[in-house]
């Protein structure tokens with residue numbers, strides 16, 4: 001009997017062929033040895049999850065809603081949850097779409113906004129997961145340089161003119177203004193204003209990804225780009241060119257996969273259709289549990305901010321103590337990450353095995369750049385590290401860097 005060799009990989013779509021295994025996932029394999037202290041992952045602190053509250057909320061939801069908690073429900077999302085979000089942001093519930101993690105929001109936004117060849121402007125560096133979400137819709141990327149004040153708006157204007165001069169259609173800017181993943185940086189107030197005005201003038205959409213905004217542990221809060229866009233549009237959410245996304249992943253729990261997108265009606269209408277094709281709706285039960293947990297949200301946010309603030313401060317103190325001169329690092333005012341820049345010529349990917357030998361791990365920075373660069377950078381996460389591990393880990397990393405620089 002003969003069998004015909006069937007090459008399944010030859011059947012894959014062009015879209016699928018553009019997908020890559022996350023560079024980070026590959027890198028993380030070597031960091032996952034049991035005795036290695038890893039600052040590589042980006043997980044919220046599990047010991048802060050409000051387990052008893054979730055247990056009680058699940059029970060209450062089943063008592064109150066019965067089978068409706070386990071039934072199919074509307075694509076738009078659980079009405080009380082949408083209304084709560086809408087009220088907090090001063091917009092109608094019709095401008096709020098519940099999504100299964102903001103990661104799904106990014107995928108659906110890519111699907112409804114990006115045509116093949118459209119230019120998407122991204123920060124250099126940016127959130128790798130957004131690049132993964134957008135990639136199958138075949139955009140071109142242009143990188144915008146960033147510094148300690150976030151996006152360099154003058155550089156953005158230059159890039160915009162260059163792209164337009166080349167006849168490229170610049171579709172949108174994807175930005176993480178608060179405690180950015182991966183750098184921990186925050187966009188300054190002046191730049192927020194300038195960015196919103198500049199993009200409005202050029203008819204450029206902004207996707208503002210804000211999963212960390214509530215987790216500010218120092219400094220003064222700044223208005224979101226969405227709020228500034230709304231003000232510029234005279235308070236009319238239908239004329240706001242900023243699309244906003246946030247999540248309960250970092251404030252409550254990530255595993256229930258509850259997040260939302262705020263946008264003008266035509267975008268929401270298409271998100272609903274795209275989401276129907278994707279998962280019909282975000283799990284009913286999870287949305288009801290999250291809604292039930294809203295009263296404990298302020299207390300939970302306070303706890304998370306306090307703990308991340310302590311861990312972040314501790315990491316900065318140990319870095320200042322142990323890292324050699326010439327190494328720069330960001331000083332985040334919130335969120336889960338900080339960013340380290342080594343002198344030019346050093347390569348953090350090449351250095352990682354040496355760090356792992358000393359039982360410490362980080363994520364090299366270059367995968368966070370859409371168009372390459374950042375070989376001398378790394379991301380450190382302090383959110384889920386115990387204090388003594390931060391002490392031990394930063395000493396080991398300091399030794400690794402001192403050796404590399406010697």
Ligand code: PMP
Pocket residue numbers: 042100101102103104127129176181209211246247248249254258259
């Ligand atoms: N955007 C950014 C910037 C993130 O860091 C993350 C999570 N690491 C997400 C989106 C996805 O979050 P979620 O899907 O859990 O809401």
